[in-house]
Amino acid sequence: MTTTDFTPDTAVIPGPATPYQDDIARYWDQEARPVNLRLGDVDGLYHHHYGIGDVDRDALAGPASGHERRLVAELHRLESAQADLLLDHLGHVPRESLLVDAGCGRGGSMMMAHQRFGCRVEGLTLSAKQAEFANRRAEETEAAAFVHARVRNMLDMPFETGSARASWNNESSMYVDLDDLMGEHARILEVGGRYVTITGCWNPAYGQPSKWVSQINAHFECNIHSRREYLRAMADNRLVPRAIIDLTEATLPYWELRATSALVTGIEEAFLSSYKDGSFQYVLIAADRV
């Protein structure tokens, strides 16, 4: 596959397939929260996901006037660390591979994947605004021959069966039925390929979704699945987990820091409370396509 094989089909290929997906497309078309844009401005990698790892207190120290700027840079560093961990689990990725970012947002993870592996990365989002944004960033960084986003439904991906070396959902699997999603990843992945998700999920050991989980669902118009549902959907679709990492502890410092920022969105309490009461977990699951 050469790098000129991209189809410039953002406008002609269908995106949303259901009224719900239309709502989600509208949500992300309108999304312009400073907490996402200001963090992306730090180095041009725009994420719509959360962070992991310890806060670097030295990086926050300094005169009061620059505090918010240092805090934004630190939150952004933790969000990029999250994407780095996801990429660590993609396994061996030769340069000629195709990688697929399902629910790619503004494309931060795609850019990082291309920078790391040098290969082609295709992203899908329901939002035309996000796809345009990601493609503009790719052009600005001269990665446009390799990194490309388009408006498509990830339950109906525009890739040949067995064509992808690896694929992922970075905080985008709570918008779809998991059985449909895992079936579609299994279809596009080559045998021996890798699937990775990082997601919040409700904890079956808690019982049912807590009130905090319900609040998060209402805030993002999504439907958080349980850990059990992820593992069941993978098992039913030839995706065999090789790593399941509970990142809940690792994401708490990010949320505690974020809650002190002027950029709070109002959902911080729900995340902190549900992570602490055990009803909600932040997990990475990496699976082999067998």
Ligand code: SAH
């Ligand atoms: N993975 C990105 C963005 C996460 S935000 C990041 O880490 O920054 C959630 C994303 O899921 C949005 O881009 C939204 O458009 C996308 N999404 C939700 N449902 C989708 C669907 N059915 N098909 C394609 N993308 C979808």
